[in-house]
Amino acid sequence: MKSLLFILAALIACGPAQAGDGHDRARRAVEEGRSLPLKDILERAKTVCDCQLIEAELEEGHGGILIYEIRMLAEDGRMMKLIYDAGSGELLKVKGREGRR
DSSP states (O other), X not given: OHHHHHHHHHXXXXXXXXXXXXXXXXXXXXXXXXXXXXXXXXXXXXXXXOEEEEEEEEEEOGGGOEEEEEEEEETTSOEEEEEEETTTOOEEEEEEEOOOO
């Protein structure tokens, strides 16, 4: 629940036009069957690492496919970026780096 509130707060902070455009684009992609809902992707991300959600974005990737970029913070301070195919839910890439404590 805290993660969802964080995402909503981040969208509001971006400004009404940007937040609304991104939300509308994501909703249309889900309705048209081009993307899984974000909640489904976040459930998959929880199985990869026990991390706190920082940011989630729906973007157009290489080749025109929709991708979710999920940024998460691990308890040990590592920042993780998980990239999912938004249509299939397949984990495409995991990037991580050592954080500072």
